Amino acid sequence: MIDSGLRDRAGRHVTLRPVDDDNWRAVADVAPRDDQRAWVAALAARYLLLADRSEVWTSLAVYADETVVGHVMWGVDDDGSRWIGGMVVDAAEQDRGVGRATVRTLADWLATQDGGPHPVRLSYHPDNTAAARLYTTLGFHPTGTHDGEELTAELTPTPSR
Template sequence: MVVLTPANADNWRAIARVRAAAGQREWVADSTYYLCLSAYGDLWRSYAVEADGATVGHVMWAVDPDDGSHWIGGLVIDSEHQRRGLGRATVQALLDLWEREEPSLSGTPYREAALSVSPDNQAAIGLYRSLGFVETGEMEDDEIVLRRPRA
């Protein structure tokens, strides 16, 4: 359903045009912020989320240098493409990518996925729980942490 393509010179403009729905902007940053974190930091990797030949979202991931867990961040599906299961498909595609390709992508074996989400973003929490993520009691920047062991 979705294809994940690393951000590059050919697709960064399309990624930068991705906009969350108005009611979601309190929980996510603009995709340009996430692109900059990936381009100018040394941790995150940005990917275009593509469906039906169009860029419909952004997601980034990183490996926690302290515990080796694979983190999902910056997941934004464009407001015009929501309610089609693309968020779920994006998370699943990322988990599948790690299953197939790690440790060749990051040099770190894939053992556990992790993410953080605002405690009041019940739609996102429900999505992540339905994909097997479990709240751990940890907090990261005022967000709750959910983890999922490798299948």
């Protein structure tokens, strides 16, 4: 379990846990709002399959207390940088602070993995204003490179992190 002790705005404890025999159905059913499907998969099931087929990505279940409320995945690039992908908070659980707690928790864990510090990268579609605001306010800055149509952003480690 990855736990930074963070809570959402309802006071629920946000943790990131392995996808296992008990929770995979709930994770697979995580779905964004219909209007967000232009930027992410219609169901987190797609990301579970991607992680299963890939040697790069590892999926995690996002919990608020003991309820599965989202999906996120992480990977390591050839240059040692850490990546976050597949960030989806279920439509019914959005705007409660879960996304912010999730990205902070995972980014802090990845940045210090194996002794760190590591840059943490992600990408988002430029029209995805919710994602852009979330990542920008957490300190991610555009690198000037693109991943397809998406902008790449990085959280650069500093000595104080």
